[in-house]
Amino acid sequence: MRSDASGTNRDELLTGLSFGLIFGLALHKAGVTDYDIILRTLLLRDMLVLKVMMTAVIVGAIGIYALRAMGLVRLHIREAAVGSNVIGGLIFGLGFALLGYCPGTAVGAVAAGHLDAFVGGIIGMLVGSLLFAQVYPHLKWLFRIGYIGDKTLWQILSVNPWAVVLPVCGVLVVLMWYLETIGR
Amino acid sequence: MYTKARVAFLVLVLVAVVLLSFLTPARWSPYTAGAVIGMLCWLTFLISDKELGVSATYVRISGFIARLLHKQAVDDNEYYQDTGVKLDWQMMLLLGVFLGALVSAVGSESFHMHWVPGLWQDVFGDAVVPRLLIAFVGGVFVALGARWAGGCTSGQGITGTLQMSVAGWLAAICFFIGGIITATIIYGSGGTLQ
Numbered sequence: 001m002r003s004d005a006s007g008t009n010r011d012e013l014l015t016g017l018s019f020g021l022i023f024g025l026a027l028h029k030a031g032v033t034d035y036d037i038i039l040r041t042l043l044l045r046d047m048l049v050l051k052v053m054m055t056a057v058i059v060g061a062i063g064i065y066a067l068r069a070m071g072l073v074r075l076h077i078r079e080a081a082v083g084s085n086v087i088g089g090l091i092f093g094l095g096f097a098l099l100g101y102c103p104g105t106a107v108g109a110v111a112a113g114h115l116d117a118f119v120g121g122i123i124g125m126l127v128g129s130l131l132f133a134q135v136y137p138h139l140k141w142l143f144r145i146g147y148i149g150d151k152t153l154w155q156i157l158s159v160n161p162w163a164v165v166l167p168v169c170g171v172l173v174v175l176m177w178y179l180e181t182i183g184r
Numbered sequence: 185m186y187t188k189a190r191v192a193f194l195v196l197v198l199v200a201v202v203l204l205s206f207l208t209p210a211r212w213s214p215y216t217a218g219a220v221i222g223m224l225c226w227l228t229f230l231i232s233d234k235e236l237g238v239s240a241t242y243v244r245i246s247g248f249i250a251r252l253l254h255k256q257a258v259d260d261n262e263y264y265q266d267t268g269v270k271l272d273w274q275m276m277l278l279l280g281v282f283l284g285a286l287v288s289a290v291g292s293e294s295f296h297m298h299w300v301p302g303l304w305q306d307v308f309g310d311a312v313v314p315r316l317l318i319a320f321v322g323g324v325f326v327a328l329g330a331r332w333a334g335g336c337t338s339g340q341g342i343t344g345t346l347q348m349s350v351a352g353w354l355a356a357i358c359f360f361i362g363g364i365i366t367a368t369i370i371y372g373s374g375g376t377l378q
Contacts, residue, residue, distance in 0.1 A: 014190040015232050016273035018197040020280015022224050023236065025201045027281065028288035029208070030217030035301035042360075042367035048214050050360075053342055055218025060225040060346035073229040078334050078344060080351035085333050085340070089355040092329025092336065093362015097370060098322025100301060102337040103330060104238040106323075107278055108285030113297040120316040122242075124323020129239075129246040131324065132331040136263040143332070153348045164348050176215075 024108050033108035035100035035116070042097050047179045054172045065165050075152070082146025099124070201284055205291025225343060234273055237339030239330035241275045243267045263331075307371060333358070 030052045031037045041049035067073040096102060101109050101117050103125060109117035148156075154164040212220075221236075228234050247269035251258045258264050289295040299312045308314065330336040333355040335344060341359060344352020 011187055011190045012232065012273045013271070013276045014187070014194050016276030017280045017283075018190075018194045019224060019228055019232070019236075020277035020282075021197050021201045021284040021287075022280075023221065023277065024281035024284020024286070025204060025288045026212075026217045026220040026224070026284075028285040029204075029210075029212040029292075030214055031211055032217075033285055036303040039301075039303050039367055039371070042363040043371055044364065051214035052218040052221070053337070053345075053356075055215045056221040056225070056342050057346045059219045059222025060342065061222075061348065063222065063226040064229055064346060067226060067230060073226075074233070075347050075349075076229075076235050076343075077347060077349045078340070078351045080349065080354060082354070085351050085354035086358050088329050088332025088334065089340075089358025090329070090362040091325055092333055092355075093359045093364070094366045095322045095325025095327075095329055096337075096359060096363040097366035099319050099326050100304075100322070101326075102238075102341075103242060103326060104278070104281060104336065104338050107238075107281045111282045111284075111286035112289040113295050114301065115297060115299050116301065116315050116319045119299075120319020121323040121326075124320040125239075125242045125327040126246045126249065126323075127320075128324035128327025129242040129331065130250055132328050133243060133246070133261050133263040133267075136331075137261075148350050151350050153350060153353065156350060161348070168348065 023104070024111065027105055027108045028112060033101070033105045033112050033114070035109070035114065038100050038102075038105070039097070044184070047184050051176055051179065054176055058169045058172055061165050061169060065161055068161075077150040077152055079150045080148040081144055082148075084143040086146075087142070095128075201287055202291065205288045210292035210294050221342065222346070225346060232273060235339060235343040236277070237274055237335055237343065238278060238281075239327065239336040239339060240267055241278045242327050243331065244269050244272070244275060303371075329359075329362075 027033050030048075032049050032052055037046070037048055040046040064073060064075075068075065099106070099121050101121050106117040106121045106125070110122065152161070152164075154161045157164065225236055228236050243263070244267060247258050247264045247267070251269065258269065300310050300315045304315055326336070333340060334351055335355065337359065340352045340355035345356050
């Protein structure tokens with residue numbers, strides 16, 4: 001949760017901006033900056049959003065774990081707890097379906113002219129963030145229920161990372177192939 | 185010297201983004217777009233030692249705004265202290281998302297301003313105020329949920345899951361469970377919609 005609180009300098013800001021340009025391009029070209037596309041996925045009519053995410057996870061996972069094996073990157077594992085990820089995740093999902101954008105795609109949506117992503121969405125998300133900062137000190141105990149810690153799936157299973165990465169990627173490929181065959 | 189290399193990188197990326205916006209189809213296949221996002225994650229880890237995340241930026245911007253109204257309350261707040269109310273890598277990432285999507289929309293001639301999404305209009309009509317109210321309420325829950333869950337669709341849903349983090353998988357699965365249930369309640373599971 002606090003992993004991104006680090007120092008600021010000019011180089012870092014320039015690289016952040018560069019990566020954001022690529023991210024914005026990919027999100028818009030994928031179509032996930034569109035309310036209709038997100039809702040169609042949540043209504044299980046067309047799983048486009050899931051296909052984008054699953055492909056990113058497959059490509060990302062194999063690359064990141066290969067780079068890690070070469071000693072070029074380190075993992076950033078956030079703390080897991082049922083009270084945090086499960087309850088927060090369900091609240092997020094509720095908002096996700098009402099808004100029809102997520103925090104990143106809302107920004108891309110505004111850029112494409114979807115004004116409900118700004119007047120409704122971004123302003124709502126700023127108010128929600130302010131609200132969270134106010135309730136955080138009182139609700140901290142809740143986020144620790146069912147605490148698991150900054151663990152990966154392969155650490156929980158005590159196996160080699162690839163023994164999780166490869167099967168997970170395989171399952172995602174099969175799932176995407178299945179979605180294509182049923183035309184979703 | 186180092187900064188010059190970063191400026192060169194930014195210019196290179198900008199040129200590539202403009203070219204891809206204008207010269208490639210308006211819509212990429214989800215697999216192409218997903219692969220680009222996956223490879224982008226390699227770069228953010230490799231070059232910046234950071235995760236592709238978004239939702240903490242909303243906390244920082246809300247902190248900037250709240251500071252104008254009540255500086256002490258923000259400076260004393262534990263969560264704002266932990267997150268750090270400052271301009272950082274991730275805020276610039278989000279600025280880049282705006283510009284990248286803008287270039288893409290203009291380049292593919294798909295930019296058009298409107299207040300009510302098509303699907304919503306088909307079922308609930310074209311009144312603007314109800315849509316904005318629901319979008320606002322949705323936005324509040326999205327931000328609350330994202331910070332509660334330790335990240336959003338990018339920080340947990342993509343970057344968390346691809347690292348095989350337990351937090352990422354728990355959050356991502358719950359994002360979709362909550363989203364699918366809510367969307368089904370809103371639009372009904374019947375055949376009202378194509």
